[in-house]
Amino acid sequence: MKRSTRGARGRAVGVVCAVAASLALLSACSSDDGDDTSSGTKESESATQKDQNGSASPSGRLNEDQSERKKLLSATKVDWDKAARTAESEVSRSKLLEIELGDDKQGNPEWDAEVVAQDGTGTDVRIDAVTGKVSGSTTDSDQDADDKTENSDKLAAAKITATKAADTATERKKGKVTAVALDDSDGGSTVWSVDVVTPATWDKTTFDIDAANGKVLNEHVDRD
Secondary structure (H helix, E strand, O other), X not given: OHHHHHHHHHHXXXXXXXXXXXXXXXXXXXXXXXHHHHHHHHHHHHHHHHHHOOOOOXXXXXXXXXXXXXXXXXXXXXXXXXXXXXXXXXXXXXXXXXXXXXXXXXXXXXXXXXXXXXXXXXXXEEEEOOOOXXXXXXXXXXXXXXXHHHHHHHHHHOOOOHHHHHHHHHHHOOOEEEEEEEEEOOOOOEEEEEEEEEOOOOEEEEEEEEOOOOOEEEEEEEOO
């Protein structure tokens, strides 16, 4: 009987140990699964936050517009203000109305500017953004008296220069100026519209700056 009792106790102890080991294993697996889920969630939230802040997407790839901005600015050697002065010197006693960075037929960076003569006539001047030389100029013969008056009125309303407007924009957002244009705002006031591209993300920020007093009226980030 004693031998039989000792054997039963031994079997009982073995069962208890097996059950305890199984429970420990299940607990460890459950803990590991929970840690993986928590880590994955944090990584996902972090990636989403970066995307919302305008940083690179989780894949690190740029969209089409960002890639185009990177391509043009990486190849550009002549800043907007130098190109603007070159355009103004092409037409006697003219003033800059607008300038924008784009590409020519070969895909090379080019500044496309419009300058206005004293009589209000607008002339389109294209400047090579690598060499700084004038690559062409065109004066539209279809401009009528109203067109010329509109150009002159915009320039007359601008009490601050394009350079001052660009400086105001880059003080708010560090980056490269890719466009400056004198235009009418939705509210009726004349504004300098300035585009600034941030190389860290290649996003574009557009500022509307009151051409009369230099105040920033609107700021919009284009991440598309």
